[in-house]
Amino acid sequence: MNQPASAYFIEERHDPNETHTLAVLVQNEPGVLARVIGLFSGRGYNIESLTVSETEAQKHLSRITIVTTGTPMVIAQIKNQLDRMIPVYQVVDMTQTRRSIERELAMVKVRGQGEHRVEALRLADAFRARVIDATTESFVFEITGNTDKINQYIDLMRPLGLVEVSRTGVAAIGRGPEGM
Amino acid sequence: MSDKSHDPNQMTGAAMIVRALIDHGVTDIFGYPGGAVLPIYDEIFQQSEVQHILVRHEQGAGHAAEGYARSTGKPGVALVTSGPGATNMVTPLTDALMDSIPLVCISGQVPTHLIGNDAFQECDTVGITRPCTKHNWLVRDVNDLAKVLHEAFYVATTGRPGPVLVDVPKDVQFATGTYHPPRKSDVHRSYAPRVKGDASQIRKAVSLLAGAKRPVIYSGGGVINSGPEATKLLRELVEVTGFPITSTLMGLGAYPASGKNWLGMLGMHGTYEANMTMHDCDVMLCVGARFDDRITGRVDAFSPGSKKIHIDIDPSSINKNIRVDVPIIGDCGNILGDILQVFKAEAKKPDIKSWWQQIAQWRARNSLYYRKSNDVILPQHAIQSLFEATRGKDTYITTEVGQHQMWAAQFFGFEEPHRWMTSGGLGTMGYGLPAAVGVQVAHPDSLVIDIGGDASVQMTMQEMSTAVQYELPIKVFILNNQYMGMVRQWQQLLHGNRLSHSYSEALPDFVKLAEAYGAVGLQVHKPGDLDGAIKEMISVKRPVLFDCRVAALENCFPMIPSGKAHNEMLLPEQANDEATAKAFAGGKALV
Numbered sequence: 001m002n003q004p005a006s007a008y009f010i011e012e013r014h015d016p017n018e019t020h021t022l023a024v025l026v027q028n029e030p031g032v033l034a035r036v037i038g039l040f041s042g043r044g045y046n047i048e049s050l051t052v053s054e055t056e057a058q059k060h061l062s063r064i065t066i067v068t069t070g071t072p073m074v075i076a077q078i079k080n081q082l083d084r085m086i087p088v089y090q091v092v093d094m095t096q097t098r099r100s101i102e103r104e105l106a107m108v109k110v111r112g113q114g115e116h117r118v119e120a121l122r123l124a125d126a127f128r129a130r131v132i133d134a135t136t137e138s139f140v141f142e143i144t145g146n147t148d149k150i151n152q153y154i155d156l157m158r159p160l161g162l163v164e165v166s167r168t169g170v171a172a173i174g175r176g177p178e179g180m
Numbered sequence: 181m182s183d184k185s186h187d188p189n190q191m192t193g194a195a196m197i198v199r200a201l202i203d204h205g206v207t208d209i210f211g212y213p214g215g216a217v218l219p220i221y222d223e224i225f226q227q228s229e230v231q232h233i234l235v236r237h238e239q240g241a242g243h244a245a246e247g248y249a250r251s252t253g254k255p256g257v258a259l260v261t262s263g264p265g266a267t268n269m270v271t272p273l274t275d276a277l278m279d280s281i282p283l284v285c286i287s288g289q290v291p292t293h294l295i296g297n298d299a300f301q302e303c304d305t306v307g308i309t310r311p312c313t314k315h316n317w318l319v320r321d322v323n324d325l326a327k328v329l330h331e332a333f334y335v336a337t338t339g340r341p342g343p344v345l346v347d348v349p350k351d352v353q354f355a356t357g358t359y360h361p362p363r364k365s366d367v368h369r370s371y372a373p374r375v376k377g378d379a380s381q382i383r384k385a386v387s388l389l390a391g392a393k394r395p396v397i398y399s400g401g402g403v404i405n406s407g408p409e410a411t412k413l414l415r416e417l418v419e420v421t422g423f424p425i426t427s428t429l430m431g432l433g434a435y436p437a438s439g440k441n442w443l444g445m446l447g448m449h450g451t452y453e454a455n456m457t458m459h460d461c462d463v464m465l466c467v468g469a470r471f472d473d474r475i476t477g478r479v480d481a482f483s484p485g486s487k488k489i490h491i492d493i494d495p496s497s498i499n500k501n502i503r504v505d506v507p508i509i510g511d512c513g514n515i516l517g518d519i520l521q522v523f524k525a526e527a528k529k530p531d532i533k534s535w536w537q538q539i540a541q542w543r544a545r546n547s548l549y550y551r552k553s554n555d556v557i558l559p560q561h562a563i564q565s566l567f568e569a570t571r572g573k574d575t576y577i578t579t580e581v582g583q584h585q586m587w588a589a590q591f592f593g594f595e596e597p598h599r600w601m602t603s604g605g606l607g608t609m610g611y612g613l614p615a616a617v618g619v620q621v622a623h624p625d626s627l628v629i630d631i632g633g634d635a636s637v638q639m640t641m642q643e644m645s646t647a648v649q650y651e652l653p654i655k656v657f658i659l660n661n662q663y664m665g666m667v668r669q670w671q672q673l674l675h676g677n678r679l680s681h682s683y684s685e686a687l688p689d690f691v692k693l694a695e696a697y698g699a700v701g702l703q704v705h706k707p708g709d710l711d712g713a714i715k716e717m718i719s720v721k722r723p724v725l726f727d728c729r730v731a732a733l734e735n736c737f738p739m740i741p742s743g744k745a746h747n748e749m750l751l752p753e754q755a756n757d758e759a760t761a762k763a764f765a766g767g768k769a770l771v
Contacts, residue, residue, distance in 0.1 A: 027368060
């Protein structure tokens with residue numbers, strides 16, 4: 001194909017994108033999250049989901065779980081770029097290990113009356129969602145599961161009067177007795 | 181309380197900063213005072229171990245510190261105030277990040293209680309400089325300051341070197357706390373750059389090298405950053421293997437330009453033989469370089485038939501642009517030593533006579549050819565004359581960015597590392613003049629020349645005033661063609677010769693400008709006067725602006741047109757309008 005007149009070679013990449021979940025163990029210090037997010041925006045990487053919280057207060061360790069998409073070469077770049085940051089201890093590709101569990105929590109507000117209310121409750125039961133707030137015309141459901149399950153539940157709530165959704169993003173952990 | 185007042189480690193934050201500089205062996209810093217760093221300047225005033233060089237603009241401080249660092253191998257230090265002082269440092273910090281130059285910048289900040297209030301000369305310095313430093317810190321407690329300063333020096337100078345910034349609010353500079361000398365625990369436990377290469381990867385590399393029929397060594401700035409041992413080992417490896425070697429812009433001088441295996445620089449304006457060797461090789465050993473887009477040309481046609489070995493201290497350089505077969509992560513010097521050891525023990529010099537014959541044919545194309553003139557000075561000729569006149573002298577070269585920079589890389593031969601200071605990755609016009617100031621501070625008795633263009637030098641011209649103040653006899657050798665030459669070259673090649681804003685309508689009289697600064701101005705128009713003028717420039721023991729009027733429309737060749745591969749170079753004798761149009765044929769019609 002013809003290149004436009006440019007000082008740069010513009011490459012078309014055809015490698016298929018993959019979705020990976022990365023667990024990043026960092027020193028919990030001011031600015032550390034900004035560094036990680038800045039890396040993604042600055043280098044044009046995608047963030048599908050981001051979850052962060054201190055996990056070991058005494059050691060000042062936080063765990064950041066990032067779901068990202070990219071070609072295999074880009075995913076490898078992301079891991080290397082994260083790993084070379086000064087406050088980053090470890091980067092584990094939870095997808096590559098193939099032995100991880102992923103969970104997300106969502107709170108789903110649904111407003112409706114009559115048959116819609118009953119149907120919402122019935123579906124909540126099927127999805128093992130709990131009612132954590134109720135009025136005569138609304139429910140807030142709490143649902144936990146992998147991203148697909150939550151997406152599916154939200155889709156089902158839409159025609160029943162979905163008002164709003166709040167999601168935590170993905171948290172992931174490896175199976176078996178070994179730590180990260 | 182009375183005990184504490186006698187404790188020599190009790191001091192103000194400002195005093196800690198000066199003390200830490202001394203503890204890290206810093207003898208010269210570059211800076212500019214302002215409200216938020218006055219306590220530090222007060223400390224500087226009361227001591228004599230650290231010399232402060234007052235620049236005229238903070239960008240100048242940053243580039244001077246870079247020049248200092250690149251020419252010595254030690255970290256460069258800059259001191260700037262909050263707000264505009266810090267934002268003016270963004271360019272040099274980014275420049276140092278791209279070229280892996282160890283730089284420690286200390287910036288003042290408004291007092292902690294005012295942070296976030298849009299105070300006078302406040303800006304979010306750590307936020308702004310986060311993507312252009314290797315790491316940065318905002319120090320909110322004076323008792324953290326010593327630890328942070330020591331860590332800053334450690335991070336800047338270890339692993340892949342780079343710039344760091346420590347932002348110190350004014351109240352922290354005034355506050356009293358406890359200082360401690362550098363110690364291991366000052367550094368993040370999460371920071372541990374790998375030095376030693378993996379032994380099995382090194383064996384794989386050696387077996388590839390030993391079996392090579394058409395090898396090439398492609399070295400970069402990492403070899404120079406690694407230190408004198410890496411340079412020595414690289415030269416030894418070339419000797420032991422007999423392989424041809426080329427280098428990036430940043431790597432010039434690691435292998436001597438007079439060495440018999442030297443192919444010249446590679447890449448967009450590299451030599452034909454270097455690029456053809458890269459394209460046709462069967463084994464490539466990349467040492468401390470990063471397959472930058474100026475080097476590779478079209479990536480899907482980059483050296484298609486070769487097995488690639490890549491030595492780099494930064495794992496993120498591996499497989500970033502080009503997939504390699506044998507990555508080895510660690511320090512260049514360390515790994516080159518291991519490779520040499522295994523190679524000497526287990527392999528013998530491969531027979532690559534026919535490869536050298538092929539290279540000789542490429543060399544015979546004489547890709548750096550240009551037509552000399554008796555009427556007008558060709559820029560290539562000017563660089564060659566400068567090179568000849570400085571042969572055998574203790575010379576350091578800095579450059580600005582553009583055509584003159586490429587000509588300098590092509591025509592000035594470097595025999596040793598740390599002698600060539602140029603802005604490679606970021607391509608910062610205005611780098612060379614302040615960098616020369618920094619180099620001259622580090623090497624007061626050496627000959628320091630900034631090879632510049634008429635457009636670039638005006639970006640940081642104010643630093644001539646610094647050179648005059650500190651009696652730094654830098655020579656600013658301006659290839660004056662009255663154009664932004666490289667911009668114009670691209671406009672000619674790619675934008676239908678529409679020379680949009682690349683001509684300088686109103687240049688200053690550089691001779692008078694030099695005199696206005698209290699420096700010496702020289703001007704030369706005729707090829708016959710060039711050598712004499714250069715001789716005069718060198719003999720003057722004061723700063724000189726040398727206005728070398730050169731052929732206005734000369735362009736820089738050879739060249740890999742964009743979107744083309746190494747074996748599709750445009751050579752100077754082919755660079756007529758028709759061939760050029762064809763080589764650059766793309767989405768736009770060419771004249």
